[in-house]
Amino acid sequence: MEDVYISPKDIPTAQNYDVRTSSFFQDHEELPTPEEVRSRARTQYLSGKLWGWKGRRVTDGYNGRPVPAVFEEMNLFVKWGCEVEISEAQVLYVIRNNLGDSVPVPEIYGWRVDGDEKFLYMEVINGKTMEEQWAELEEDDRLRICSQLRTILENLRRLRQPLNQEFVGNIIRKNYREKALFLDSQSGTGPFTSVKSFHDWYIQQYKRMLSDPETVPEPYRAKLPDSSQITFTHGDLHRSNIILTPSEPRKVAAIIDWEQSVWLPAYWEDCKARWTASYSGEWVVDYLPLIIDHDENIREAWQYYTDPVGS
Numbered sequence: 001m002e003d004v005y006i007s008p009k010d011i012p013t014a015q016n017y018d019v020r021t022s023s024f025f026q027d028h029e030e031l032p033t034p035e036e037v038r039s040r041a042r043t044q045y046l047s048g049k050l051w052g053w054k055g056r057r058v059t060d061g062y063n064g065r066p067v068p069a070v071f072e073e074m075n076l077f078v079k080w081g082c083e084v085e086i087s088e089a090q091v092l093y094v095i096r097n098n099l100g101d102s103v104p105v106p107e108i109y110g111w112r113v114d115g116d117e118k119f120l121y122m123e124v125i126n127g128k129t130m131e132e133q134w135a136e137l138e139e140d141d142r143l144r145i146c147s148q149l150r151t152i153l154e155n156l157r158r159l160r161q162p163l164n165q166e167f168v169g170n171i172i173r174k175n176y177r178e179k180a181l182f183l184d185s186q187s188g189t190g191p192f193t194s195v196k197s198f199h200d201w202y203i204q205q206y207k208r209m210l211s212d213p214e215t216v217p218e219p220y221r222a223k224l225p226d227s228s229q230i231t232f233t234h235g236d237l238h239r240s241n242i243i244l245t246p247s248e249p250r251k252v253a254a255i256i257d258w259e260q261s262v263w264l265p266a267y268w269e270d271c272k273a274r275w276t277a278s279y280s281g282e283w284v285v286d287y288l289p290l291i292i293d294h295d296e297n298i299r300e301a302w303q304y305y306t307d308p309v310g311s
Contacts, residue, residue: 003160004098008172011090015113019093024109028074031121034114037078041069063117070124080119086111087170088259089120094171102155104254127246127253131239141250146290148252153292159232161263166230168192170262179260180275181205181309195265196226206305223301228265235260237273270294271302
Protein backbone atom coordinates (compact mmCIF):
# COMPACT_ATOMS: atom_id res chain seq x y z
CA MET A 1 0.00 0.00 0.00
CA GLU A 2 1.13 3.52 -0.73
CA ASP A 3 2.19 6.12 1.82
CA VAL A 4 -0.31 8.82 2.76
CA TYR A 5 1.06 12.33 3.15
CA ILE A 6 -0.60 14.42 5.86
CA SER A 7 -0.15 18.15 6.39
CA PRO A 8 -1.56 20.08 9.38
CA LYS A 9 -3.58 22.19 6.94
CA ASP A 10 -5.56 19.07 5.99
CA ILE A 11 -6.91 18.63 9.54
CA PRO A 12 -9.94 20.41 11.06
CA THR A 13 -8.84 22.79 13.82
CA ALA A 14 -12.17 24.31 14.90
CA GLN A 15 -12.90 24.03 18.62
CA ASN A 16 -16.34 22.62 17.84
CA TYR A 17 -16.54 20.22 14.93
CA ASP A 18 -18.98 17.62 13.60
CA VAL A 19 -17.71 14.85 11.34
CA ARG A 20 -20.87 14.99 9.27
CA THR A 21 -19.71 12.12 7.04
CA SER A 22 -19.48 9.75 10.03
CA SER A 23 -22.00 6.98 10.61
CA PHE A 24 -23.46 8.81 13.63
CA PHE A 25 -25.14 11.43 11.48
CA GLN A 26 -26.85 8.85 9.31
CA ASP A 27 -29.26 8.22 12.19
CA HIS A 28 -28.96 11.30 14.42
CA GLU A 29 -29.19 15.03 13.82
CA GLU A 30 -27.02 16.35 16.65
CA LEU A 31 -24.45 15.21 19.19
CA PRO A 32 -25.43 15.48 22.86
CA THR A 33 -24.52 18.82 24.42
CA PRO A 34 -21.69 19.09 26.96
CA GLU A 35 -24.27 19.46 29.74
CA GLU A 36 -26.06 16.32 28.59
CA VAL A 37 -22.71 14.51 28.63
CA ARG A 38 -21.97 15.67 32.18
CA SER A 39 -25.42 14.60 33.33
CA ARG A 40 -25.11 11.15 31.74
CA ALA A 41 -21.61 10.63 33.17
CA ARG A 42 -22.76 11.70 36.65
CA THR A 43 -25.74 9.32 36.57
CA GLN A 44 -23.59 6.41 35.39
CA TYR A 45 -20.94 7.14 38.02
CA LEU A 46 -23.51 7.17 40.84
CA SER A 47 -24.99 3.90 39.58
CA GLY A 48 -21.55 2.28 39.53
CA LYS A 49 -21.49 1.81 35.76
CA LEU A 50 -17.93 2.92 35.02
CA TRP A 51 -17.28 1.15 31.69
CA GLY A 52 -14.00 -0.32 32.89
CA TRP A 53 -12.62 3.04 34.01
CA LYS A 54 -11.47 3.85 37.51
CA GLY A 55 -14.05 5.64 39.62
CA ARG A 56 -13.13 9.24 38.84
CA ARG A 57 -16.21 11.07 39.97
CA VAL A 58 -17.99 13.89 38.20
CA THR A 59 -17.97 17.16 40.15
CA ASP A 60 -19.49 20.61 39.79
CA GLY A 61 -15.96 22.03 39.72
CA TYR A 62 -12.75 20.76 38.15
CA ASN A 63 -13.10 17.56 36.14
CA GLY A 64 -9.65 16.49 34.97
CA ARG A 65 -10.40 12.98 33.73
CA PRO A 66 -13.86 11.97 34.94
CA VAL A 67 -15.61 8.76 33.98
CA PRO A 68 -16.77 8.83 30.36
CA ALA A 69 -20.38 9.17 29.31
CA VAL A 70 -21.84 6.35 27.26
CA PHE A 71 -25.04 6.69 25.24
CA GLU A 72 -25.67 3.07 24.33
CA GLU A 73 -28.77 3.93 22.34
CA MET A 74 -26.57 6.02 20.03
CA ASN A 75 -23.51 3.73 20.06
CA LEU A 76 -21.75 6.80 21.47
CA PHE A 77 -18.81 7.02 23.88
CA VAL A 78 -17.74 10.46 25.12
CA LYS A 79 -14.29 11.01 26.59
CA TRP A 80 -14.21 14.37 28.30
CA GLY A 81 -12.55 16.59 30.90
CA CYS A 82 -10.09 19.43 31.39
CA GLU A 83 -7.09 17.18 30.74
CA VAL A 84 -8.51 15.69 27.54
CA GLU A 85 -7.04 17.14 24.34
CA ILE A 86 -8.75 17.84 21.02
CA SER A 87 -5.60 16.56 19.29
CA GLU A 88 -6.68 13.00 20.17
CA ALA A 89 -9.89 13.49 18.19
CA GLN A 90 -7.90 14.96 15.31
CA VAL A 91 -5.68 11.87 15.30
CA LEU A 92 -8.71 9.58 15.11
CA TYR A 93 -10.08 11.74 12.29
CA VAL A 94 -6.85 11.46 10.29
CA ILE A 95 -6.46 7.71 10.80
CA ARG A 96 -10.06 6.87 9.99
CA ASN A 97 -10.19 9.07 6.91
CA ASN A 98 -6.81 8.10 5.48
CA LEU A 99 -6.05 4.55 6.64
CA GLY A 100 -9.55 3.13 7.05
CA ASP A 101 -9.81 -0.29 8.66
CA SER A 102 -6.10 -1.01 8.20
CA VAL A 103 -5.59 0.74 11.56
CA PRO A 104 -8.68 -0.08 13.66
CA VAL A 105 -9.65 2.85 15.88
CA PRO A 106 -12.95 4.17 17.24
CA GLU A 107 -14.80 6.20 14.64
CA ILE A 108 -14.75 9.86 15.69
CA TYR A 109 -18.05 11.74 15.40
CA GLY A 110 -16.98 15.19 16.52
CA TRP A 111 -15.64 17.29 19.38
CA ARG A 112 -16.59 20.24 21.55
CA VAL A 113 -14.90 22.73 23.88
CA ASP A 114 -16.93 24.12 26.78
CA GLY A 115 -14.89 26.30 29.10
CA ASP A 116 -11.82 24.32 30.14
CA GLU A 117 -13.43 21.00 29.32
CA LYS A 118 -13.08 19.16 26.03
CA PHE A 119 -15.49 16.51 24.74
CA LEU A 120 -14.54 13.79 22.24
CA TYR A 121 -17.52 11.96 20.71
CA MET A 122 -16.69 8.54 19.32
CA GLU A 123 -17.92 5.05 18.59
CA VAL A 124 -18.44 2.50 21.37
CA ILE A 125 -15.99 -0.40 20.96
CA ASN A 126 -17.31 -3.72 22.24
CA GLY A 127 -14.86 -6.17 23.75
CA LYS A 128 -12.35 -6.46 26.57
CA THR A 129 -8.80 -5.20 26.70
CA MET A 130 -5.87 -7.39 25.82
CA GLU A 131 -4.65 -6.89 29.39
CA GLU A 132 -7.90 -8.33 30.78
CA GLN A 133 -7.82 -11.36 28.47
CA TRP A 134 -4.09 -12.05 28.31
CA ALA A 135 -3.95 -14.88 30.86
CA GLU A 136 -6.71 -16.86 29.15
CA LEU A 137 -5.34 -16.52 25.61
CA GLU A 138 -3.81 -19.60 24.02
CA GLU A 139 -0.33 -19.25 22.55
CA ASP A 140 -1.69 -19.39 19.00
CA ASP A 141 -4.05 -16.53 19.85
CA ARG A 142 -1.22 -14.47 21.31
CA LEU A 143 0.99 -14.97 18.28
CA ARG A 144 -1.82 -14.18 15.85
CA ILE A 145 -2.71 -10.98 17.71
CA CYS A 146 0.94 -9.89 17.83
CA SER A 147 1.21 -10.46 14.08
CA GLN A 148 -1.91 -8.38 13.54
CA LEU A 149 -0.53 -5.60 15.75
CA ARG A 150 2.71 -5.54 13.78
CA THR A 151 0.75 -5.10 10.56
CA ILE A 152 -1.35 -2.35 12.16
CA LEU A 153 1.76 -0.42 13.20
CA GLU A 154 3.25 -0.86 9.74
CA ASN A 155 0.04 0.59 8.32
CA LEU A 156 0.14 3.46 10.81
CA ARG A 157 3.61 4.33 9.55
CA ARG A 158 2.19 4.82 6.09
CA LEU A 159 1.23 8.26 7.40
CA ARG A 160 4.02 10.54 6.28
CA GLN A 161 4.90 14.22 6.40
CA PRO A 162 5.42 16.16 3.16
CA LEU A 163 9.03 16.36 2.01
CA ASN A 164 10.97 19.22 3.66
CA GLN A 165 8.10 19.83 6.08
CA GLU A 166 9.11 17.28 8.72
CA PHE A 167 8.75 18.08 12.42
CA VAL A 168 8.47 16.44 15.84
CA GLY A 169 5.22 17.49 17.47
CA ASN A 170 1.52 16.79 17.56
CA ILE A 171 -0.56 16.16 14.49
CA ILE A 172 -1.33 19.84 13.82
CA ARG A 173 2.26 20.94 14.45
CA LYS A 174 1.73 22.15 18.00
CA ASN A 175 3.76 21.52 21.13
CA TYR A 176 4.38 18.05 22.47
CA ARG A 177 3.88 17.01 26.11
CA GLU A 178 5.38 13.62 26.95
CA LYS A 179 3.58 11.95 29.84
CA ALA A 180 6.55 9.70 30.53
CA LEU A 181 8.14 12.84 31.99
CA PHE A 182 6.85 14.86 34.91
CA LEU A 183 4.93 17.69 33.24
CA ASP A 184 6.49 20.24 35.60
CA SER A 185 9.93 19.24 34.34
CA GLN A 186 9.18 20.02 30.70
CA SER A 187 10.14 23.25 29.01
CA GLY A 188 10.28 24.51 25.44
CA THR A 189 8.12 21.72 24.10
CA GLY A 190 8.44 22.45 20.41
CA PRO A 191 7.33 21.61 17.83
CA PHE A 192 10.84 20.70 16.70
CA THR A 193 12.08 21.03 13.15
CA SER A 194 14.48 18.10 13.38
CA VAL A 195 15.16 14.96 15.38
CA LYS A 196 18.40 16.54 16.61
CA SER A 197 16.65 19.57 18.07
CA PHE A 198 14.13 17.26 19.74
CA HIS A 199 16.93 15.15 21.24
CA ASP A 200 18.69 18.26 22.52
CA TRP A 201 15.47 19.32 24.26
CA TYR A 202 14.81 15.81 25.55
CA ILE A 203 18.13 15.38 27.34
CA GLN A 204 17.87 18.91 28.71
CA GLN A 205 14.80 17.85 30.73
CA TYR A 206 17.13 15.62 32.72
CA LYS A 207 20.07 18.02 32.88
CA ARG A 208 18.10 21.05 33.97
CA MET A 209 17.29 19.33 37.26
CA LEU A 210 20.97 19.33 38.18
CA SER A 211 22.85 22.13 39.93
CA ASP A 212 25.49 22.50 37.20
CA PRO A 213 24.00 20.88 34.07
CA GLU A 214 26.72 21.97 31.65
CA THR A 215 29.34 19.91 33.47
CA VAL A 216 27.33 16.69 33.28
CA PRO A 217 28.99 14.08 31.02
CA GLU A 218 26.96 12.71 28.11
CA PRO A 219 27.61 8.95 28.00
CA TYR A 220 24.41 8.18 26.10
CA ARG A 221 23.67 11.17 23.87
CA ALA A 222 25.43 9.56 20.90
CA LYS A 223 23.13 6.54 21.19
CA LEU A 224 20.08 8.66 20.40
CA PRO A 225 20.18 8.64 16.58
CA ASP A 226 19.65 12.08 15.08
CA SER A 227 19.22 10.31 11.74
CA SER A 228 16.09 8.50 12.93
CA GLN A 229 13.08 8.77 10.65
CA ILE A 230 10.14 10.73 12.05
CA THR A 231 7.10 8.45 12.17
CA PHE A 232 3.60 8.73 13.53
CA THR A 233 3.55 7.07 16.93
CA HIS A 234 0.76 5.83 19.18
CA GLY A 235 2.88 6.60 22.22
CA ASP A 236 1.19 4.31 24.77
CA LEU A 237 0.98 0.84 23.29
CA HIS A 238 0.00 -0.82 26.55
CA ARG A 239 -2.18 -3.93 26.57
CA SER A 240 -4.91 -1.94 28.34
CA ASN A 241 -5.19 0.19 25.18
CA ILE A 242 -5.79 -2.74 22.85
CA ILE A 243 -9.40 -3.96 22.62
CA LEU A 244 -9.98 -7.52 21.44
CA THR A 245 -13.10 -8.84 19.77
CA PRO A 246 -15.57 -10.58 22.09
CA SER A 247 -15.92 -13.62 19.82
CA GLU A 248 -13.50 -16.30 18.64
CA PRO A 249 -11.03 -16.18 17.07
CA ARG A 250 -9.77 -13.26 19.13
CA LYS A 251 -8.37 -10.37 17.11
CA VAL A 252 -7.78 -6.66 17.53
CA ALA A 253 -11.07 -4.76 17.51
CA ALA A 254 -9.46 -1.36 18.06
CA ILE A 255 -6.50 0.47 19.50
CA ILE A 256 -7.66 3.22 21.84
CA ASP A 257 -6.23 6.10 23.90
CA TRP A 258 -4.44 8.12 21.21
CA GLU A 259 -3.80 11.18 23.37
CA GLN A 260 -0.01 10.67 23.30
CA SER A 261 0.04 10.16 19.55
CA VAL A 262 2.45 12.50 17.79
CA TRP A 263 5.22 12.61 15.20
CA LEU A 264 8.33 11.19 16.92
CA PRO A 265 11.60 9.40 16.11
CA ALA A 266 10.85 5.86 14.92
CA TYR A 267 12.39 4.16 17.95
CA TRP A 268 10.07 5.92 20.44
CA GLU A 269 7.16 3.47 20.08
CA ASP A 270 9.27 0.56 21.25
CA CYS A 271 10.98 2.40 24.11
CA LYS A 272 7.72 3.81 25.45
CA ALA A 273 5.88 0.47 25.20
CA ARG A 274 8.65 -1.23 27.18
CA TRP A 275 8.71 1.56 29.74
CA THR A 276 4.99 1.11 30.52
CA ALA A 277 5.44 -2.59 31.32
CA SER A 278 7.84 -4.82 33.23
CA TYR A 279 11.18 -5.01 31.40
CA SER A 280 11.59 -8.62 32.51
CA GLY A 281 7.98 -9.70 31.96
CA GLU A 282 6.93 -12.08 29.21
CA TRP A 283 5.06 -9.33 27.33
CA VAL A 284 8.25 -7.31 26.87
CA VAL A 285 10.67 -10.22 26.51
CA ASP A 286 8.69 -12.63 24.33
CA TYR A 287 5.90 -10.76 22.57
CA LEU A 288 6.66 -7.07 22.11
CA PRO A 289 9.65 -7.87 19.81
CA LEU A 290 7.14 -9.59 17.49
CA ILE A 291 5.27 -6.28 17.18
CA ILE A 292 7.97 -3.58 17.16
CA ASP A 293 11.65 -3.70 16.17
CA HIS A 294 13.97 -3.23 19.14
CA ASP A 295 17.41 -1.65 19.56
CA GLU A 296 18.80 -2.19 23.06
CA ASN A 297 21.41 0.57 22.74
CA ILE A 298 18.72 3.14 22.01
CA ARG A 299 16.47 1.77 24.75
CA GLU A 300 19.31 2.04 27.26
CA ALA A 301 19.94 5.68 26.33
CA TRP A 302 16.22 6.49 26.36
CA GLN A 303 15.80 5.01 29.84
CA TYR A 304 18.89 6.85 31.14
CA TYR A 305 17.34 10.21 30.27
CA THR A 306 13.73 9.31 31.06
CA ASP A 307 13.84 7.55 34.42
CA PRO A 308 15.18 10.47 36.51
CA VAL A 309 12.28 12.67 35.38
CA GLY A 310 9.78 9.90 34.67
CA SER A 311 6.23 10.05 35.94
